[in-house]
Every structure is written in C-alpha cells, then in structure tokens.
Amino acid sequence: MVVVKLLLEINDLAVEVNGKEILSDIDLNIGKGETHVLLGPNGSGKSTLFMAILGFPKYKVTRGEIIFKGEDITNYTTTERVKAGIGVSFQNPPAIRGVKLRSILQMESMGGIPENEELNPEMMELVTKLKFDERFLERDINLGFSGGEIKRSEILQLLAQKPDFIMFDEPDSGVDIENVELLAEEINVLLDKDKKPGMREKSGLLITHLGYILNFVNADTANVLMEGKIACSGNPAEILEDIRKEGFKGCVECCRVH
Numbered sequence: 064m065v066v067v068k069l070l071l072e073i074n075d076l077a078v079e080v081n082g083k084e085i086l087s088d089i090d091l092n093i094g095k096g097e098t099h100v101l102l103g104p105n106g107s108g109k110s111t112l113f114m115a116i117l118g119f120p121k122y123k124v125t126r127g128e129i130i131f132k133g134e135d136i137t138n139y140t141t142t143e144r145v146k147a148g149i150g151v152s153f154q155n156p157p158a159i160r161g162v163k164l165r166s167i168l169q170m171e172s173m174g175g176i177p178e179n180e181e182l183n184p185e186m187m188e189l190v191t192k193l194k195f196d197e198r199f200l201e202r203d204i205n206l207g208f209s210g211g212e213i214k215r216s217e218i219l220q221l222l223a224q225k226p227d228f229i230m231f232d233e234p235d236s237g238v239d240i241e242n243v244e245l246l247a248e249e250i251n252v253l254l255d256k257d258k259k260p261g262m263r264e265k266s267g268l269l270i271t272h273l274g275y276i277l278n279f280v281n282a283d284t285a286n287v288l289m290e291g292k293i294a295c296s297g298n299p300a301e302i303l304e305d306i307r308k309e310g311f312k313g314c315v316e317c318c319r320v321h
C-alpha cells in the first residue's frame with residue numbers, strides 16, 4: 064500500500080472576517096506531491112480559505128487547526144509560513160511602487176537581499192519564457208501591468224521562490240486562452256507534473272471558479288466550497304462534469320446531506 068504523506072492538514076477550521084464567520088467545518092488533507100482543486104461559486108469563501116492558510120491577520124481562525132509538514136502553523140505569521148515553504152499566486156496582487164520586478168525576483172531566487180542586480184542565466188531563461196524582457200524587469204511590480212502580465216509575473220516569482228506548497232487563486236481569471244496555456248505549462252512545472260506521481264515533491268491548491276485551467280493542469284482531488292463549507296471532495300473529472308451539467312445548484316443538495 065502506498066502511504067501518502069500529508070503536507071497540509073486542515074482540521075475543523077472556522078474563519079471569521081470582520082466579526083463575520085465566513086468558513087466553518089473545513090477539513091482538507093493534501094498529500095506530498097498532490098494537487099487539489101478548489102471549486103465554488105463566487106462568494107463561497109475560496110479566497111478566504113486561501114488567505115487563512117497564508118495567515119493574513121484579518122482572516123481570524125476561530126476554531127480548528129492548520130498543520131503544515133507536521134507542524135501546527137495556525138498561529139504562525141505569514142512570513143513564517145512562507146519561510147516554511149508556502150507560496151502563493153494572488154488573484155489581485157497589489158502594485159508595489161518603488162520595488163522593481165527584477166529586485167523581487169532576485170530576492171526570491173537568492174532567498175535574501177542580493178549583492179548585485181544580475182539575475183542568473185536560469186532565471187533569465189524563465190523571464191524570456193514568460194514573455195518578459197530586461198526592460199520590463201525595471202518596472203515597479205504590478206504598477207500598470209495588464210491582467211495577463213500580473214498573472215505571468217506571479218508565476219515567475221513562484222518559479223524563483225520554488226515553494227513546496229503553492230496556492231493559486233484563480234490563475235485563469237481574466238487571462239486570454241493563449242496565456243492560460245502558457246501559465247498552465249509553468250504551473251505544471253511548479254507542481255512536478257513532469258515527474259511520475261510517486262516521485263512528485265511539490266503540492267498545490269488550485270482555486271478556480273470556472274475550472275477552465277483544469278483542461279491543462281491535472282488535479283488529483285477536487286473540493287467544492289459552498290457557502291463556506293466543503294460540500295464534497297472527490298474525482299475532479301466526475302465533479303466537474305456534474306457542475307458543467309447542473310451548475311453549482313446541484314452542490315446545494317450535497318450540502319444538505321453533509
């Protein structure tokens with residue numbers, strides 16, 4: 064029997080934002096080398112779960128625990144979580160005036176303040192692959208970037224950082240088809256999809272509203288979030304087919320049973 068070692072374990076989690084409970088009874092187990100997808104209608108709490116796992120102070124855990132690599136990180140700061148190996152691609156990341164894309168890529172790839180301005184050849188290859196160039200690297204992060212440039216920059220930063228567990232919040236939203244395929248290709252690299260399942264080290268949680276990205280990135284398990292609760296977890300192809308046929312309306316029935 065193959066024993067999947069858990070990388071992320073969420074037990075009975077409840078999360079409050081501005082005094083209002085948004086998530087409750089959340090159980091989620093993601094094994095080492097596994098990719099989970101989180102589906103759900105707008106406003107069901109997907110980004111809230113993302114922020115809670117990342118440890119943003121505004122997203123208050125009122126019950127339950129988050130275990131990462133066997134360690135209880137429920138009370139860790141965001142910085143501590145990132146240092147432990149969690150990486151993210153935000154749905155709408157903020158612009159950072161005065162910080163060049165080049166600088167953040169250097170910091171992420173070197174793991175600290177770099178000594179010089181040069182990116183190593185491996186990083187420069189990725190820059191080109193993601194359709195950026197030397198001139199673009201001088202721009203302030205996300206300032207005036209197009210939707211597609213923001214998403215490509217998020218993925219590029221993750222490629223520099225190489226985290227063990229990555230959450231992607233709707234990487235396919237607002238991106239044209241050509242760019243979704245390019246992003247998916249790199250998401251597959253980030254999640255070790257080029258390796259055999261048993262050899263994969265990296266894990267991920269892919270949040271998507273429409274499931275479009277799943278045409279290009281394979282997930283091991285799908286979880287559907289409805290009104291702040293996990294309505295079901297299971298085979299991604301089966302669950303997607305149901306949602307495509309009936310919409311999320313069909314999930315309401317499952318919520319009542321759980």
Ligand SMILES: Nc1ncnc2c1ncn2[C@@H]1O[C@H](COP(=O)(O)OP(=O)(O)O)[C@@H](O)[C@H]1O
Nearest residue numbers: 080081085103104105106107108109110111112
């Ligand atoms: N900062 C916030 N302040 C108040 N309510 C919030 C905040 N963030 C999210 N919510 C509420 O939490 C619910 C879930 O939102 P969200 O997690 O963004 O859903 P999703 O990502 O699935 O679209 C919504 O009802 C939203 O209005």
Ligand SMILES: [Mg+2]
Nearest residue numbers: 109110111154
């Ligand atoms: Mg969201």
